Amino acid sequence: MSAAVELAGELPYSRLSIEAIAARAGVGKQTIYRWWPSKAAVVLDAVLTWSQGDDGDLQLPDTGDLETDLRAVLHATVDELNDPHYDRPMRSLTVAIVEDAQLAAEYGERLERPLHQAKKARLHRAQLAGELDPEADLDVAVEMIFGPIMNRWMTRSGPLTHAYADAVLATALAGLRRRG
Amino acid sequence: MSAAVELAGELPYSRLSIEAIAARAGVGKQTIYRWWPSKAAVVLDAVLTWSQGDDGDLQLPDTGDLETDLRAVLHATVDELNDPHYDRPMRSLTVAIVEDAQLAAEYGERLERPLHQAKKARLHRAQLAGELDPEADLDVAVEMIFGPIMNRWMTRSGPLTHAYADAVLATALAGLRRRG
Amino acid sequence: MSAAVELAGELPYSRLSIEAIAARAGVGKQTIYRWWPSKAAVVLDAVLTWSQGDDGDLQLPDTGDLETDLRAVLHATVDELNDPHYDRPMRSLTVAIVEDAQLAAEYGERLERPLHQAKKARLHRAQLAGELDPEADLDVAVEMIFGPIMNRWMTRSGPLTHAYADAVLATALAGLRRRG
Amino acid sequence: MSAAVELAGELPYSRLSIEAIAARAGVGKQTIYRWWPSKAAVVLDAVLTWSQGDDGDLQLPDTGDLETDLRAVLHATVDELNDPHYDRPMRSLTVAIVEDAQLAAEYGERLERPLHQAKKARLHRAQLAGELDPEADLDVAVEMIFGPIMNRWMTRSGPLTHAYADAVLATALAGLRRRG
DNA sequence: CCGTAAACGAGACGGTACGTCTTGTCTTACA
């Protein structure tokens, strides 16, 4: 239910109760327990449902210039991460994932992997176009670009700005570009 | 109290109760509430106490070859992150940090920043030695190297191996090295 | 629950905890709070349940001789008050009543009044038979007979014996008998 | 300390805490524990201190007419019992007495007995004057007169009025007067 | 078109933990 997303947007994960979700949804507790094994699973499904609009555009933009395209994606990502409506439910989900390996696997399968594949596909096209080193490991490459940003978001180790995203992107691409 | 670390090593954060910590420490609950405002703060102090041995060696190795030195540090980091005795309390702390901006700030101040400074100092020496681009933003540089690894640890988005660390390091340094 | 009576028979009221009653009854604390507003109310209901056997015999003996009948009742009352199994829960209930006017009202309604009415009815029959002054206020009369005994029990201002009860009864009846 | 009386006048016994008494008196808790073994003992001493003004007039009025004199005493007693400033601390003390036989003994010794003796002395003079049966047990007589009133006060089994006191007194004296 | 069974809302239940309060003991620091 999307009632879970509402509440996840209002409360930190630890304050989020199945009881409250059920009440908000106008639903008996048992109905929730019938369909999900844990609060974490509810949150995962809630976030999945909520972000299902994204599922269609599993295609990153491709103008022919990788850095331009990725910059657009990173800026959008940064904007989302700075938007409380996205930030709060996502933090709840992240908490669940950090605690629970089982859930992390399901999250990886259902939400992260498709996104990862889309990013990797864009990098692969760039590699074929000679923009990137043909030897580069593209899984690592995706994580070089997005990992530092996600890490800064999670730990709030610094301000999450377009400028930061640009710096990360520039450095990562510099390391990934064709040598020699 | 280090009794908190013990329990944090046995249970996920959500199952970790102040009641249990107090009982294990042979202490009244009120004593804990007197000194810490929340479970999260207890966990932070517990981890700080526990890792205080590290506080002295705020000096990264310096053999003259940056990549060798960082590789050693990253391998050690990866090994720690793969050790359940370190992983479990650290995940508890991470959960607390993801949920609570206040705590994240305190964590940044007391544990992360000194480590960050040490890493940055090593990079700075490499920059002076001409191993890195003199224009490079070293804060970003540190996060380029450690961010992807921490992110993979947290989200378990892939195996956390020495090889992965090496790949991240190589790519990051390639992007940071002197151009032209 | 009659588990409350057990505990009320073992501990003074101030040491009697809802936690302990719940544990002894094999019941969650919330279940008690759901049904009773306070420890006092639990004790009242416990005593009511426990003494419900008495509810049927709301008829005092009537041999035709009032003093004989009342003596029997008073002796039984004194014996009960001297029996720890009765004394201890009853003291708990009394403490609750002395402290809490609300509870006193409910106690009066549900336990004391029926007993009072039964006593008054016996006195009324005696009054019709000419054993008592037709002008006597029978509510006062009941309290003249039982009040001093209950007061001695509560305050332990002296030994609570059959002889004492007899002396009270004799004096009270002397004051209540037909004048002239 | 008379600070205890203040608080006993504001709160029911169960809410009265040694901590609060100490704080109100500007005194360390330990100082209280040094001098009194329990909260009950503090309350007893507080009430004793507070009512020590009465200690002098251990003489009941003696106009020559017993009923008139006792009526005056009973009316004063009833008025006190209906005055919250007296009622509340006294209820606290009563609760302590009902629960604790030890304290009841001390209370009997230090507060109740002198009053009882004064009442008994007045009855004794009446007995000598031929107003009462020379055979009457005066201890019982005192309790016949005061017991019903104290009992009605404690249990709130009915309104505590001058009229009630008069009725009790009249009945008791009727039973105690010279027979034949 | 109706009987029946699944899923439902509601919410009581035995429990665990919360964060607060008080108890009686023990320690510190000042006067």
Add this chain to the structure above:
DNA sequence: TGTAAGACAAGACGTACCGTCTCGTTTACGG
């Protein structure tokens, strides 16, 4: 030396939720 101040271990308070378990009551499908 004695006292206020207050930390401490212990444990009860009353509340919030947990996950399980009946309860009737809708729906909605197969006979």
